[in-house]
Amino acid sequence: MFLMEGYHLVEEALKSDWKVHELIISEDIVQLPEWIKGENIYQLRSHVFEHICQTENPQGIAAVLETKWMKPVYGARNLLLLDRIQDPGNLGTIIRTADACGFDGIILGSGTVDVFNDKVIRSTQGSIFHIAIEQADLSEKMKELQKDGYSIWATALRNSQDYQQIKPTEKIALLLGNEGSGVQDTLLRSADEIARIPIYGKAESLNVSVAAGILMYHVKHIH
Template structure:
């Protein structure tokens, strides 16, 4: 039982809550019953489980290394308003090879909630993988992970330079769609045929022009009311389900 927040292991876990710490150690910290159960049942490597004093250990967690901590220590570690008393340290795995279609290409989306929701929706819509371009929020950010609701552990995700990745995809027979307003066709007037990839852009500035020039189709979702635009995660959901056919 760890009872002090000054314990070296506690300091180590706190370090995993920073991007710098995650990159250095190659691990990340997650908390909450659902997320921990999801990662344990996936093919990701879980280093250890952390339980607050008095929190029951579920059957699926009993075969893993377990560390008990005092409730005050867990609250010190927790990044949620209502801690559930269960957390895990997980190894960042080697980036998977992404095969199949459709694919999602993320250009500098910076809001953690948006990215997590998009990952969750891509998983639900049956997308084959996601490439995160430069300037995108860290996928192992706590808010991103929580917003994915476990989908982070089910859909292949890799980092990449989209200016390099898109020409390679086109050479492999993919048709690349970009979600933008200028020079765009209404999305449901374009037939979603063949292998497709969809670019989604930054919340404020949209897709970078060099990437737009690489797209085969630029599509938009019509706005019928007075809203200026749709939230990027909502637009992503509409387009992904349409493209999946």
């Protein structure tokens, strides 16, 4: 189970088909929104509520949910593979962008930050409920995807080509890696294409969630 905080996320949770185990309300909240319903509603003293929340200024509403994994549909066109993303804000933002961009699913390799970490959940802004996410051994998953006709585009700064030059195929799986070290070598070697976002200025690299956004929208638009 995991905790999520704030009106927007709790409302998304109640609209979703995820199991909401209990709602937790701070005594400060005098009037509950009408969409608050269910049997397991607990009211807490405000200092207790603040204690269980991770944000500095909690909104006074939280929910405990059962974790859930939705397996991506593999007949789909666009998948995102993530290798050891460490920063919760980055993972959450990437999930939000993948949802916005209409990607069909996300596959998290081992070493990736826990998707049910509260900062990940907050950064998804509710997209955790909208897109299929699964955990897998990326090396094996890549072989399966390639058999299934996917072209896998890994990202790297060296020995790579401008992403705009890569010939689109019917099914594309993007692979992005760790904030510091990128995609690990063993996975790079198994990829079909190595893509680079060109750097025109003096920055050494892009933030991984920005890079993911640029590449996902590119893939969406060439399809």
